[in-house]
Amino acid sequence: MHEKIFEGFCISSFILNKKLKVALTYNLKPEEENSFEYAMVSPLSKNSTTYNDTFAEWDTIETVNSIKSALELFHNVIMIEANEDAYEKFKKERPDIVFNFAECAYGISREGQIPAMLDMLRIPYTGSDPLTMMTCLDKARTKEILSYYGVPTAKFITAENLADIENHNLEYPLFIKPVGEGSGKGIFNNSFIQNKTELQQRLQQCLQTYNQPCIIEEYLPGREFTVAILGNDSETEVLPIIEINFSQLPSGILPVYSFEAKWIYDTRQNPLDIFTCPANIESSLQEKIKGIALKTYKILRCKDWSRIDIRLDSKGEPNIIEVNPLPGVLPDPSDNSCFPKAARAAGLSYEEMINKVLIAAAKRHKLI
Template sequence: MMKVGLLSGGNSTEREVSLASGKSIYKACRDLGYQVKILDPIDGIRSIKDSILSVDIIFNGLHGGDGENGEVAKYLESLNIPYTGSDQLSSATCMDKNKTKTIVFENKFLTPGWVMKNKDSDDIIDIDLTFPLVVKPNDQGSTIGLSIVKNKKELRKAFELAGKYTSSILLESFINGREITVPVVANKAYSIVEIIPSHDLYDYECKYTKGMSEYICPADLSINLSESIKDLALKVHKILNCRHYSRVDFLLDKNNDPWFLEINTLPGMTETSLLPKSLKASGIEFKDIIQKILNEAIKS
């Protein structure tokens, strides 16, 4: 019987989200007949080395921080332990929104205009973008520290908020449109989920507070448009060298053009998270998603 080590918790700003994902992944692994050991690297991944070496494979259920920025992947690779999710380089790239957008832009895909600023920059007003803007930490997930601003006064406040979480801050043109997300599992894009938040943007509160957002899956799109967006998501997943699974976020403008926002290499994995919601629309149950991901990790 395969022994699965489940990384859950950790010490990032997304610890609670990871613990929630971990509960669902643990149950699925047990239902699949695996021995499962929950490993919480709250004191860092190296603090649980012996536990890691006692299992056959690691399911990375962490979100944010070292779990998602490539550091955990790098350490697991040094131990020659197979693990789920993207490798060190891809994880580091995708956690860096500026790098990700640059690669996507260079591949001729649409992404909102942006600039990067250091949190100590004294020239944040001197930017070649027009309001409204989206201001967010360059290396955080779950929309932590994110704001929409309509003028210079709001920009300064948003800059201070984002600066609490990181030293690098992304300023991005705001595009009014429909928020959609596309899961990719085992090199296949699945049903598009449309997100209708109660706020102007799908922020942390809308993500994790029951009733604060409406989800439509599959999204109400023509077959041709849906297939082209799914194809785009898979292309993004591949050009960023992601492994096993990801979730690609877009904004669909009034002309139905999809604008790439970001990619999540370790998306939420509770049974009500967006990736499982999408695959369920295709008749795939949660435990079978976990099995697909484990199968991909074993093959890697």
């Protein structure tokens, strides 16, 4: 049965001649009001329009179990929660490879913490190394590196206090967000800034809420795309490009993939027709987007998989917005999770997608 379903890569899996012992690392959303969804979108107070996005990056039990089930089709899977006890569990269990899906909780290093443990213990794992993980989480460092290599990205500054924005040379409108968050955290409708007063107010709020520097960049007014990439070296594959269509958002909502767009208005109960995959674009733009995504993937030394967000500037040229070396993979198609959506458009089931990531890592670590 598996040979038929997974004919694209089952041979590679069985070259191992044994089942691997795979550890799955994860961070689970804490339950609030017996609902993961509530934990993601609850207002900070009864009359608040600012949402509690604390655990937006963590995963639901549904996602964790879906990844586990996909891996169990071929391998023996153990679960290791990404907390302070993880190191000793890795040391005791000594898995053949770790499917790393852990965001962790604290600091700009958090997405690199599990890979760093595994590097120290010399245990293979999926995904990028600690340096790439930490670099990509820091949006400013990412843009600095890409700018050095001539990859287009919006002009920006970082700010740790109000004094840092006194003499900036950016042109309004601007866009502001925390320097080291993901999954839409800190990106709201009021992140769009049209004047100095708005910038001061939003910066102060952002600094107080997220306790980290903020990145302020010139707003890119064009179309938005996201590109899922799978594999390494000559086997690196760009999955069908996704365009995000903001016309389906309620009137008055900013045309960006904000926290509101991602978690409030586009829900499983009321999904919006917000994505087109494959994107309906001319071949020249498609090649530009693929080219800049692959160049970014290589420059930042991403491994096995990543999702790269791109937006067009006023001249229609693709600019890198963010790089996600640990992409979200919600299993239910109605959740509009981008990496699985691109994989389905490429003809891959959810299980195939997960196992292709594992195989890419196993090849890289010479387990195959």
